[in-house]
Structures are given as structure tokens and as C-alpha cells.
């Protein structure tokens with residue numbers, strides 16, 4: 429049976445691959461959820477007479493944004509404890525709230541809220557670290573998105589698991605289900621060097637190598653994490669993780685705010701991926717990650733928002749804007765992280781980190797049609813000299829008009845097509861009452 433062809437025509441298309449390309453008045457030809465071709469609009473109309481065409485005459489099309497690090501369910505804790513340092517925030521506010529509320533119902537409703545916010549911001553895929561990732565998967569499937577879901581691994585008990593081995597078993601029990609679904613990927617997510625033992629890290633490294641899954645860990649987020657590690661283990665967290673076999677191409681190292689030259693060289697030599705979350709790092713007073721130095725060492729750096737409990741937005745365009753401005757400011761070099769690089773750090777770089785770049789991350793023929801349109805025909809985006817720089821310096825998530833995953837439209841003219849916004853609002857408000865009680 430022949431697959432249906434549809435056309436999406438736009439004023440501009442920034443495909444990310446090939447590099448340095450910006451198409452004008454071109455059309456994406458979609459066949460069965462896959463990109464078949466990108467060609468001049470006149471040629472597409474002549475070649476595919478009768479195909480349904482979406483005309484976006486003032487829009488730029490980009491690959492779906494990929495949020496390389498978040499805790500989706502924590503969206504229900506947005507704004508619960510702001511203006512606190514990391515350990516106070518975690519110990520006195522977040523973990524007590526989670527102890528009270530953590531359940532499948534919390535994860536389902538929180539992840540759905542995160543999916544809705546993400547889609548409205550042009551995010552088609554996210555990498556998550558949380559509990560009950562089987563339930564998070566149900567929310568992602570309902571939303572029609574893509575996600576790499578990491579079962580969190582800790583040593584101490586929560587309602588989800590009693591000890592490290594139980595967390596690992598829970599993380600792995602979804603494997604068959606995720607493997608059979610092209611929209612899901614399994615991650616292993618030991619929380620951080622300060623919450624996970626040597627034995628558990630060694631076990632996770634062995635499983636990850638055997639099963640070829642990615643491992644996501646918060647690493648060297650704060651200066652005190654390093655001084656505490658030196659006291660307890662007589663080595664910095666990265667040296668300890670290297671000794672335990674965790675440092676390698678399967679690792680997505682989140683934050684990496686405090687890095688010395690040897691650690692950057694080690695990450696480069698061992699092809700570690702980094703998830704950069706600048707808003708969370710600034711808001712918790714953790715610092716500014718040396719992204720220019722990591723990129724100069726050819727480390728693959730993708731951008732993530734972290735959870736909304738420490739951000740408080742799942743807004744990848746704003747996150748990338750800040751990432752760019754910070755590196756320009758700290759380096760004194762206005763050419764640092766130009767707009768095209770920022771776009772890559774929100775699309776292809778995270779796809780590579782997740783081992784998903786054969787399917788998503790750019791608009792190449794053969795890849796899935798995960799795509800976002802932004803309307804630049806607005807007061808705040810006039811005039812348009814450079815639509816690419818507009819993505820980060822003039823436009824924002826409010827300009828996202830359409831989102832597709834696998835060729836299916838999930839946001840159309842700013843309206844979610846699958847998720848019920850009114851129902852999500854009611855649920856979020858009822859959880860707020862329970863958090864406060």
C-alpha cells in the first residue's frame with residue numbers, strides 16, 4: 429500500500445544538516461511520518477499534485493527541539509522553593525515534598541503537564557530522570573512525543589524503591605516495552621556522585637556497557653560537591669567516576685559547572701556528552717559552566733532545562749539564548765555560540781548524546797519528521813534580516829505555531845491537538861492544594 433504524501437511549505441527552513449544551510453521558499457515532503465525530501469516549493473507542487481499542503485508563508489521550520497535534561501514530573505513542584513542553594517533546596521524542600529507526594533498518579537499528571545508545556549515551546553523530545561518511568565512513558569505516548577526516560581537510582585528508600593538494587597531493577601523492568609517502541613529510549617540515571625555509592629556506580633557502568641544504554645548523572649554541579657568528595661573519597665567526583673568505569677561515550681554528564689583542564693581533556697578523550705542547564709545553574713547559585721572550553725575540546729554539548737522546580741520553565745529557546753549570552757559575556761567574544769550553533773545544541777547535539785541522531789535531530793531525508801514552525805510575522809519579530817538569529821534573540825516560545833512528531837501535528841496554530849489543556853489545568857491546581865497541605 430502506498431503511503432500518503434503531505435507537504436509543509438515554509439518561507440524559511442533551517443535543517444541543521446547540512447551545516448550552514450538555510451532554505452528559502454522550500455517544502456518538506458513527508459511520507460508516512462518520514463522526511464522524503466526538501467525541495468523548492470514550486471517543484472514540490474509540480475511533483476506531488478493533489479498532496480495536502482500546509483502553507484506557512486511567514487514561518488521558519490526547524491527540527492524539533494530536544495531537551496537533554498529534565499525531571500518532567502517535578503513540573504507539579506514549579507515555584508515551590510525558589511531562591512535557595514542546591515542542598516537546602518533539595519534537603520529541606522524538594523525531597524520532603526516528594527516523600528509526601530511521590531506516586532504513579534503524581535508522575536502521570538506531572539509528566540503530562542510537562543509534555544503540554546514542552547510542545548507549546550517546540551520541544552518534541554526530552555531526556556528525563558525520575559521515578560516511575562513506566563508511568564512517564566504512558567504520558568509521553570498520550571502526548572505523541574518522544575522521550576529518553578531514565579529510572580532514577582539512589583541508595584536511600586523512597587515510595588518507589590527500597591535500596592540501590594531495587595532502583596536498578598525498577599529502571600530495567602521497562603526495557604522490553606521501551607525497546608519495542610521507536611518513540612522511547614531507556615536511560616540509567618544514578619542521581620549524583622554524592623547520593624550513589626561506588627558499588628552502585630560500578631554496577632550501573634557494567635549494565636550500561638552490556639546493554640548499550642546511555643547513563644545520565646548530575647556531575648560537579650556545585651563547588652561544595654567537589655570539596656565534599658575530596659574529604660570523603662580523597663578525589664574529585666569525575667576522577668572517582670573514572671575509576672569506577674562510568675566515564676565513557678555512554679555517559680551524559682549533566683551540569684559540569686566546575687571543571688578543570690584535565691577533566692575537560694578526559695571528557696574529550698572518552699567522548700562524554702554534556703547536558704548544559706544554564707538557568708538552573710544560575711538560579712541555584714551553582715555557577716557558569718565552561719562551555720566554550722568544552723566545545724573547543726570537541727565535547728558534544730546539548731542544552732537542557734533541568735526540572736521546573738529549579739528553572740522554572742521548560743523553554744529551550746530561552747535556555748539557549750541564555751547559554752549563548754553567558755558564553756559571550758564570560759569570554760568577551762561576541763562570536764561565541766552564534767545562533768546556528770545554539771540551534772545545533774538544541775537539536776542535533778542532544779540527539780547524538782542520546783544515540784538517536786540516525787532518526788532525529790535534523791531535517792534530513794530519511795529522518796523522522798519531528799519539526800517545529802515559528803511564526804515570525806509578529807510585531808516583536810519585525811523586521812526579519814536573519815531568521816536564524818531571530819530564533820534566539822527576538823522570538824520566543826510564544827511564536828511556536830506548529831509542532832509535528834513523526835509527521836503528526838501535535839500543535840496546530842498554537843493549539844494542542846491531543847492534550848486537553850483545561851483538564852491539565854484542573855489537575856495541576858488540585859496537586860498544588862495537596863503540596864501545600
Ligand SMILES: [Zn+2]
Pocket residue numbers: 497498499646682734735
Ligand atoms: Zn537535574
